[in-house]
Each structure stands twice: as C-alpha cells, then as structure tokens.
Amino acid sequence: MIARQKHSFVVVVALLCLSMIGCGGGTAGNGGGSPPPPPTPGFAVSLSPTSVTLAQGASQTVQVSVAGQNGFSGSVSITVAGMSGGVTVSPTSLSLSPGSSATIAFAASLTAEIAQQAVSVTGISGTLTAGTSLQVTVSGAAVADPFHAIGGALVHGFYDETRQLLFATNPGLNELDVISGQDFSIKARVPVPQPWGIDQMADGKTLVLGTAAEELITVDEDSLSVTQHLYGAIGNSLSTLFFPNVVAMANGKVLVIGQEQGIYSSNILEGGQYLYEWDSNNPSAFVQLEPSGQNLGIVEVDSLARSADHKWAVFSADRFYLYSSDTDSLTGIPLSTVNPPQNEFGVRGYALNADGSKIAVASATEVSFFDRSFTFLGSAQLQTAFQTARSAVQFTPDGTRLFLQYALPLWLEEVDATNYASLGVLSGSVDPDNDNLERLLSSMPRAAGTLA
Numbered sequence: 001m002i003a004r005q006k007h008s009f010v011v012v013v014a015l016l017c018l019s020m021i022g023c024g025g026g027t028a029g030n031g032g033g034s035p036p037p038p039p040t041p042g043f044a045v046s047l048s049p050t051s052v053t054l055a056q057g058a059s060q061t062v063q064v065s066v067a068g069q070n071g072f073s074g075s076v077s078i079t080v081a082g083m084s085g086g087v088t089v090s091p092t093s094l095s096l097s098p099g100s101s102a103t104i105a106f107a108a109s110l111t112a113e114i115a116q117q118a119v120s121v122t123g124i125s126g127t128l129t130a131g132t133s134l135q136v137t138v139s140g141a142a143v144a145d146p147f148h149a150i151g152g153a154l155v156h157g158f159y160d161e162t163r164q165l166l167f168a169t170n171p172g173l174n175e176l177d178v179i180s181g182q183d184f185s186i187k188a189r190v191p192v193p194q195p196w197g198i199d200q201m202a203d204g205k206t207l208v209l210g211t212a213a214e215e216l217i218t219v220d221e222d223s224l225s226v227t228q229h230l231y232g233a234i235g236n237s238l239s240t241l242f243f244p245n246v247v248a249m250a251n252g253k254v255l256v257i258g259q260e261q262g263i264y265s266s267n268i269l270e271g272g273q274y275l276y277e278w279d280s281n282n283p284s285a286f287v288q289l290e291p292s293g294q295n296l297g298i299v300e301v302d303s304l305a306r307s308a309d310h311k312w313a314v315f316s317a318d319r320f321y322l323y324s325s326d327t328d329s330l331t332g333i334p335l336s337t338v339n340p341p342q343n344e345f346g347v348r349g350y351a352l353n354a355d356g357s358k359i360a361v362a363s364a365t366e367v368s369f370f371d372r373s374f375t376f377l378g379s380a381q382l383q384t385a386f387q388t389a390r391s392a393v394q395f396t397p398d399g400t401r402l403f404l405q406y407a408l409p410l411w412l413e414e415v416d417a418t419n420y421a422s423l424g425v426l427s428g429s430v431d432p433d434n435d436n437l438e439r440l441l442s443s444m445p446r447a448a449g450t451l452a
Contacts, residue, residue, distance in 0.1 A: 068098030086112025197245035312356030378420035
C-alpha cells in the first residue's frame with residue numbers, strides 16, 4: 001500500500017515539471033534568454049507662445065526649443081513653412097541641440113493678407129522628424145483718424161516736413177493751429193487775429209501770415225512767438241485794406257494781396273484790388289506794386305503762387321505776371337497769351353513747378369503750360385468746367401503731375417504735366433455740407449506754394 005502511494009507521488013511531480021517546462025517556466029531550451037529592446041532615441045519641438053497676432057506692418061518673436069528623448073544627443077535642423085503672402089520669418093532656418101532654444105521673428109508687411117494661418121515648424125535630424133504648428137493671425141494695421149474736431153474753420157495751411165507739423169490758419173477761432181503730422185493731434189493753438197493765408201519764409205523756420213486785419217504776422221516755428229506788423233491807411237485805397245494772402249520769396253520779400261474791406265472781388269476769398277511787397281529785412285518797407293499808374297482802380301489781383309525754391313511767383317491781374325526774386329522785378333504779358341481764345345471765364349488758376357521752369361495756367365476748359373519766357377509748351381483739355389475753382393492748382397514735387405481742385409462736386413483732376421493729358425478725377429469729399437471752403441491741396445516745401 002505504501003509502495004503504491006510513493007509511485008503516485010513521483011508521477012505527479014514529473015508531470016508538474018513537464019508542465020512548467022512547456023509553459024516557459026524554466027530557462028532550458030533558449031540558451032539563457034534576452035531582455036526586450038530599449039526605446040528608440042528621439043526629440044520633440046516646442047514653441048512659446050504657440051500663437052501670435054501680427055498687425056500689418058508689425059512683427060513678433062517666438063522661442064523654439066528642442067527636448068531630447070531616450071538619450072537623443074544629435075543636432076536638429078529647424079525649418080518654418082506654410083506662411084501666406086506678406087508674412088516672413090527670420091532666420092529662415094537654424095540648428096539646435098537638445099535642451100537648447102532660439103528666437104525666430106515673424107513679420108507682416110503693410111500689405112499682408114488679413115487671415116489666420118497654421119505655420120509648420122519642423123525639426124529634422126537624420127531620419128528622425130518632429131514638429132509642431134504655430135497659429136499666426138494677421139490683422140489690419142491701425143489707421144489713424146485724420147478727421148479730428150478742431151473747431152472754428154481751417155482755411156490755409158503749410159506743412160513743414162522737417163518738423164512734421166501742419167500749421168493751419170483758423171480765422172473761426174482767431175488762432176494758428178499746430179497739428180502733428182504723425183497722429184493729427186493738436187500740439188498748440190497760437191492766438192492770431194483773423195489769420196488767412198500762410199507761407200514759410202526761405203529761412204525754413206519763420207511763418208508769415210496774411211490776415212483779415214490791418215496787419216501781417218510772423219511766427220517762429222520753434223518758439224511759436226508771434227510778431228505783429230501793423231499797417232493802417234496806406235497806398236491809394238479809399239477803403240481800409242486787409243491782407244489775406246501772402247507768398248514768401250528767397251530775397252526776403254513777401255508778396256501780399258491787399259483787399260479792400262467791403263469791396264466786391266470776383267475772387268472773393270483769395271483776390272484783392274492791390275498787390276504789395278513787404279520786406280521782412282526792413283519791416284517798415286511796404287511798397288505797392290499793383291495797380292500802378294494808369295491802371296489805378298481797375299486792377300484786381302487774383303491768388304498768388306510760387307515755386308518751391310522761393311525764387312519765382314505768378315499772379316493774374318490786368319496782365320499775367322511773373323515775379324523774379326533774383327531781380328526783384330515783374331514781367332507782364334497780355335492775358336490773351338496764357339488764356340485760350342473764346343474763354344469767357346478768364347484765367348481760373350495757376351501754379352509753378354519746383355524750380356519755376358514750368359508754369360501751368362488753368363482756364364475753364366483747359367490747362368496750358370509755359371516756360372519762364374512764356375513759350376507755349378502744350379495744353380490738356382479738362383474733363384469738366386473749372387470756372388468755380390480759381391486758385392486750387394498745384395504741381396507734384398517732381399513736376400510730372402498737376403492737380404486741380406473742383407468745388408462742386410469736390411474732387412481733384414490729375415493732369416500729366418509731361419505729355420499734357422488729363423488722367424482722370426478723384427473724389428475728395430468728406431463733408432457733403434461743406435464745399436467751397438474745403439481745401440485739399442496742401443503745401444510742401446518741395447511743392448508749389450501754400451494750401452490752395
């Protein structure tokens with residue numbers, strides 16, 4: 001009985017051993033075995049921040065980092081792709097090692113497409129690749145509001161490019177307004193009685209103002225100090241004269257229109273019955289140029305225009321006149337020389353290019369071009385009647401274009417001043433209730449004369 005139980009125990013143990021070997025519970029048959037393979041080395045690319053918003057014309061930086069994984073120690077080449085037109089990145093590529101970072105800059109041009117876009121940032125090291133994306137949003141650039149409520153009524157202005165300031169006469173508030181050319185904010189309000197016309201003296205720092213009072217005003221652009229030059233009853237006028245419009249010449253002289261108080265002028269706002277010359281180097285010198293002798297009482301001087309170099313000026317009166325600051329003299333020719341035949345409205349406006357070598361004279365139907373000897377150069381037919389505009393004529397600084405401002409409707413006509421042809425019109429109305437006094441042509445030191 002005991003022998004049979006012992007035999008059964010041996011059989012059970014043997015079976016258990018065979019079962020363990022078959023289930024892999026032992027090491028026999030595989031030469032001792034091996035552990036599973038280790039994870040493959042790699043890397044990850046990250047960004048900070050993960051999204052940027054760029055205004056047109058602006059830029060922003062993003063930090064790119066590489067983190068090694070599973071013992072990775074190689075060099076990673078970073079590239080950026082997927083940007084739409086107008087968005088650029090700098091640098092375009094870079095190399096990073098694990099644990100390091102670098103800065104890249106995204107910039108949007110002023111004309112970049114306003115949109116959202118996903119930009120791919122990819123790292124490559126041999127056969128390994130990893131990447132991420134950056135959300136880039138391009139928004140419109142902030143637009144300055146050019147229409148600030150100043151009050152009163154702006155009439156003429158002079159823009160000083162050096163100081164980036166617009167000096168505008170405001171007779172409605174009896175002041176000269178100084179306006180920033182950067183953000184259109186008002187920098188100063190300078191008290192001046194009834195200012196109207198304005199120009200910069202050839203010294204580049206002194207303004208001269210014509211007024212609807214019996215005086216001229218000079219203003220230092222830096223200190224804004226005001227000097228009054230008073231004049232009472234002068235010349236042959238039987239009425240009180242005021243001096244609304246001025247142009248400053250290179251010789252220190254200032255041409256000044258004299259307007260009789262209460263006397264009708266066909267060019268009501270800009271013209272007058274007299275032309276005077278004021279010497280800024282001798283402030284008491286105030287000489288009447290027109291009318292002279294036999295023309296006394298029958299002359300009306302229309303608006304004044306000068307060249308950017310301050311050496312030449314033109315105006316229409318009983319004749320068409322060219323003034324030279326070099327000789328301090330006038331040259332006059334018959335109006336019929338510059339005015340087209342059968343033009344019932346007469347000369348309506350005029351301008352000089354930067355050096356005074358070309359004169360533009362506008363009638364109601366066309367604009368004609370002359371040199372300083374009044375040799376005819378060519379003419380351009382205007383698209384619509386110009387008889388209501390008068391003085392609003394101006395060359396571009398390079399002299400290749402001429403602009404004419406119309407009052408009703410308010411628009412600008414562009415004329416090719418080289419090939420003598422109208423190039424079309426552009427509406428300029430921003431206030432439909434204000435027409436005749438809304439002036440578009442501003443003055444530049446390189447352009448022709450004051451705000452027309």
